[in-house]
Amino acid sequence: MGRSKHNKREATADTAGDKKNKRQKREDYRTALRENGSTELPRKKHYRQRAHANPFSDHKLIYPPHPELMNWSSMYPHYVAEEGPADQAQTDAEVLPDRDSEVLKPKKLTQDVEVADIGCGFGGLLVALAPALPDKLILGLEIRVSVTQFVEDRIKALRAQNEEQKLYRNIAVLRANTMKFMPNFFTKGQLSKIFICFPDPHFKARKHKQRIVSTTLNSEYAYVLQPSGIVYTITDVPDLHEWMVGHFEAHPSFERVSEEEQEADPCVTIMRTETEEGKKVERNQGKKYVALYRRLEDPPHE
Amino acid sequence: MSLPYHILKVCGGVVFAARAGSIYSFNSDLEYISAWEYPVKQQQQTKGQEASATEQQKESSAADGPPTKRRKVESSQEAAPSNGSGDAEGAGAPETKPKKKGKSYTTPTDRAFVQGLYSTTDGRHLVAITGSDKTIRVFEHDGAGNLRLLSERQMPKRPCDIAITPDNRTILSADKFGDVYGLPLIESEDGQWSKETSAAQQKSRSATPAASQAYKPQANEFTVHTVRNRKALENQKLVLEQRAKEEKAEGPQFEHILLLGHVSMLTAIAVGTSPKNNKPYIITADRDEHIRITRSIPQTHVIEGFCLGHDEFISTICIPPLRPDLLISGGGDDELYVWNWVSNQRLSKTDLLKEAQKLAPEMAKLAVTRIFATRPKQINKKGDENNKSDDHTLVFVICERIPAIFCFQLKDSETTLQHAQTIPLPNGNNPLDVEYLHSSPSPRLLVAVDPNSITTSSTENTTEPAATTTTPSLRVFSLEQGQWHPTEQVIKGPEPSTGSSPEESNPITVQELQKILYTTESLRKTATDFE
Numbered sequence: 001m002g003r004s005k006h007n008k009r010e011a012t013a014d015t016a017g018d019k020k021n022k023r024q025k026r027e028d029y030r031t032a033l034r035e036n037g038s039t040e041l042p043r044k045k046h047y048r049q050r051a052h053a054n055p056f057s058d059h060k061l062i063y064p065p066h067p068e069l070m071n072w073s074s075m076y077p078h079y080v081a082e083e084g085p086a087d088q089a090q091t092d093a094e095v096l097p098d099r100d101s102e103v104l105k106p107k108k109l110t111q112d113v114e115v116a117d118i119g120c121g122f123g124g125l126l127v128a129l130a131p132a133l134p135d136k137l138i139l140g141l142e143i144r145v146s147v148t149q150f151v152e153d154r155i156k157a158l159r160a161q162n163e164e165q166k167l168y169r170n171i172a173v174l175r176a177n178t179m180k181f182m183p184n185f186f187t188k189g190q191l192s193k194i195f196i197c198f199p200d201p202h203f204k205a206r207k208h209k210q211r212i213v214s215t216t217l218n219s220e221y222a223y224v225l226q227p228s229g230i231v232y233t234i235t236d237v238p239d240l241h242e243w244m245v246g247h248f249e250a251h252p253s254f255e256r257v258s259e260e261e262q263e264a265d266p267c268v269t270i271m272r273t274e275t276e277e278g279k280k281v282e283r284n285q286g287k288k289y290v291a292l293y294r295r296l297e298d299p300p301h302e
Numbered sequence: 303m304s305l306p307y308h309i310l311k312v313c314g315g316v317v318f319a320a321r322a323g324s325i326y327s328f329n330s331d332l333e334y335i336s337a338w339e340y341p342v343k344q345q346q347q348t349k350g351q352e353a354s355a356t357e358q359q360k361e362s363s364a365a366d367g368p369p370t371k372r373r374k375v376e377s378s379q380e381a382a383p384s385n386g387s388g389d390a391e392g393a394g395a396p397e398t399k400p401k402k403k404g405k406s407y408t409t410p411t412d413r414a415f416v417q418g419l420y421s422t423t424d425g426r427h428l429v430a431i432t433g434s435d436k437t438i439r440v441f442e443h444d445g446a447g448n449l450r451l452l453s454e455r456q457m458p459k460r461p462c463d464i465a466i467t468p469d470n471r472t473i474l475s476a477d478k479f480g481d482v483y484g485l486p487l488i489e490s491e492d493g494q495w496s497k498e499t500s501a502a503q504q505k506s507r508s509a510t511p512a513a514s515q516a517y518k519p520q521a522n523e524f525t526v527h528t529v530r531n532r533k534a535l536e537n538q539k540l541v542l543e544q545r546a547k548e549e550k551a552e553g554p555q556f557e558h559i560l561l562l563g564h565v566s567m568l569t570a571i572a573v574g575t576s577p578k579n580n581k582p583y584i585i586t587a588d589r590d591e592h593i594r595i596t597r598s599i600p601q602t603h604v605i606e607g608f609c610l611g612h613d614e615f616i617s618t619i620c621i622p623p624l625r626p627d628l629l630i631s632g633g634g635d636d637e638l639y640v641w642n643w644v645s646n647q648r649l650s651k652t653d654l655l656k657e658a659q660k661l662a663p664e665m666a667k668l669a670v671t672r673i674f675a676t677r678p679k680q681i682n683k684k685g686d687e688n689n690k691s692d693d694h695t696l697v698f699v700i701c702e703r704i705p706a707i708f709c710f711q712l713k714d715s716e717t718t719l720q721h722a723q724t725i726p727l728p729n730g731n732n733p734l735d736v737e738y739l740h741s742s743p744s745p746r747l748l749v750a751v752d753p754n755s756i757t758t759s760s761t762e763n764t765t766e767p768a769a770t771t772t773t774p775s776l777r778v779f780s781l782e783q784g785q786w787h788p789t790e791q792v793i794k795g796p797e798p799s800t801g802s803s804p805e806e807s808n809p810i811t812v813q814e815l816q817k818i819l820y821t822t823e824s825l826r827k828t829a830t831d832f833e
């Protein structure tokens with residue numbers, strides 16, 4: 001938000017050479033960090049990037065053509081299933097009967113990702129949810145490359161630091177444009193919780209189509225959520241709060257969760273205090289607006 | 303001066319063929335019947351063109367900023383959501399209204415070209431979409447080839463493809479920005495369509511904000527009982543107010559409802575009826591390799607599934623007649639895919655590139671532009687139509703800039719396309735569209751070709767006016783011993799009436815024409831990153 005202006009200034013002040021230099025330095029730092037297998041936590045300043053990425057553009061995105069072809073094993077290495085060749089063959093026949101897909105068939109996990117943090121930013125929520133939902137696999141999705149890289153390195157360091165307690169093995173991050181590619185990663189009804197924390201507000205009316213909550217996108221959230229699954233939203237922008245409430249309330253697949261139930265949910269407390277944006281708002285003594293929505297059963301097809 | 307016919311639609315015994323923005327009809331012997339001509343006043347003005355263009359620029363600078371700015375908006379709209387960096391701006395940018403005054407052709411896309419022709423199942427209506435003016439036109443068809451324009455509706459964004467619901471009541475328009483709008487085939491005076499459709503859309507619960515314009519919240523303060531419901535109603539109103547505000551600013555003034563949307567550019571839409579429950583579904587395909595299955599009106603908020611597996615953009619989809627659970631899709635991949643769209647399973651892939659390479663071995667990629675499936679009728683000896691259909695479906699495929707028609711067979715018991723024949727086109731002309739005539743004693747194939755595509759490479763930078771030769775742009779093929787052969791049949795179209803023809807006053811160059819006719823390969827993604 002306020003950051004973009006700052007970035008611009010920085011960019012124009014830099015000569016091309018400086019820029020390259022800086023980029024090189026960051027690159028070196030990150031490589032060193034990774035190669036050392038270090039337990040040192042990454043520092044944000046080495047992962048700076050412009051504040052907004054255009055969700056409509058062709059990024060060099062990597063995504064599987066089909067959720068069955070998503071390779072989760074390197075992201076959650078402690079959850080890789082011992083594979084029985086029998087069930088391997090079965091899924092192939094069901095979903096992708098072609099020979100060529102067998103070659104690409106990724107290793108399976110013992111359980112599916114069930115919780116998604118959309119636009120996870122620097123990963124504060126993921127890190128806090130990991131011990132709170134220890135038996136769930138949690139995934140952060142983020143469109144900005146270096147921010148994703150930061151979270152990846154952060155998780156790696158945390159896993160290393162907490163090797164003995166086996167912590168942070170259930171969280172991972174993925175670079176993705178969720179507005180376009182959710183169905184490539186998740187099957188119908190796979191998720192039980194979706195977090196949308198402090199999404200970019202896109203104040204101008206002509207930018208509303210870029211908002212991560214909309215009538216048509218809500219149908220996609222409904223698709224990946226199982227019935228009675230929950231969408232969690234939080235923002236410090238009253239207009240955006242109203243927008244999100246309006247669009248979820250009015251969507252036939254969702255109902256708003258009552259305030260009592262909302263306040264009793266431990267994830268709500270974590271969402272209020274643990275995301276980077278949430279902390280920033282706290283420091284500025286801003287107000288935070290929370291709303292939860294329950295995925296309803298689909299109506300009978302009449 | 304002749305522009306080629308580039309879109310074909312057979313409707314009953316009548317052949318409709320679009321040339322530029324106009325639609326011509328022919329009987330089953332391919333004799334010319336009549337024409338609906340794109341209004342000249344909208345399209346061009348022969349004299350004083352300079353003056354009116356300047357005047358118009360003045361107008362528009364007052365309305366939407368300096369002309370340069372406006373041109374940028376237009377071009378970014380062309381580019382649509384998933385193409386380059388300026389698009390997001392275009393997504394909500396003010397629309398350029400159709401110009402009433404004279405118009406100068408500054409960009410090729412200013413030319414009116416019919417982008418698609420569709421007919422209702424009863425053949426009583428023909429629907430045409432035109433890209434340059436983003437307009438959907440509905441015609442009444444008297445069954446004998448004569449069209450009467452019933453309505454012209456300019457959509458908020460450029461439609462890419464439309465489908466008509468099986469009840470022939472609703473047009474589903476899929477646009478470049480990923481949205482699907484429903485609008486009544488026949489506009490009702492009292493907004494009956496909106497009332498019924500939006501009421502039905504929200505029956506499952508209180509409401510959907512998807513409805514626009516004529517939409518009113520179903521429940522009112524008196525019917526709401528619980529606190530939650532009341533809150534829901536308030537929010538529903540809030541969304542409607544917001545929406546109304548936006549609509550007022552830039553939305554069209556006719557009945558229409560937003561039904562569903564992708565964030566990716568839509569390229570194709572179809573309506574399928576599931577043999578399982580006999581319910582209609584909306585099938586949408588996008589540039590980002592997705593095929594989405596959604597319940598039809600009134601439950602378009604329910605996504606039933608996706609048919610995923612394409613590696614490149616999808617440009618066209620087709621449900622073969624009498625195989626209602628199958629879907630054939632094609633685009634930038636080397637193969638055609640056959641799906642069971644009801645169960646979201648891919649059933650087979652057919653290597654199309656391999657067939658194309660038999661014509662041009664150096665070919666490395668292709669872009670499918672048409673997949674057309676039909677059921678041949680069995681004709682008995684007397685030449686009467688026998689009701690018993692053949693045991694297979696014929697599938698004809700066109701790829702961009704490949705001068706051939708690829709023919710496949712789909713046997714009733716099978717789910718794999720069998721290559722039957724590759725029909726090379728005379729003079730190396732590129733096909734633009736294909737239709738099938740169930741004529742007796744034997745069927746014929748009608749192909750719209752681009753007569754300017756004779757030479758392979760030299761055409762790119764020529765500014766010559768498009769071919770003025772007599773090279774026919776409609777070709778007829780007949781079936782002899784199971785193989786299609788070209789005939790010498792010449793189709794005599796109407797002579798363009800002098801003075802009224804847009805081509806005459808402002809000749810189109812080959813280059814310009816190519817830009818209009820060959821747009822599919824440009825859907826392929828180029829990796830552009832911000833890093």
Ligand SMILES: C[S@@+](CC[C@H](N)C(=O)[O-])C[C@H]1O[C@@H](n2cnc3c(N)ncnc32)[C@H](O)[C@@H]1O
Pocket residue numbers: 001051052053055118119120121122124141142143144147176177178179180196197198199200212275276277278
């Ligand atoms: C304001 S930040 C909030 C980050 C984090 N949730 C928090 O509360 O600290 C919004 C984030 O969403 C990401 N984002 C925006 N659009 C996205 C998209 N289409 N897919 C994935 N991430 C997206 C942005 O890059 C940004 O990091």
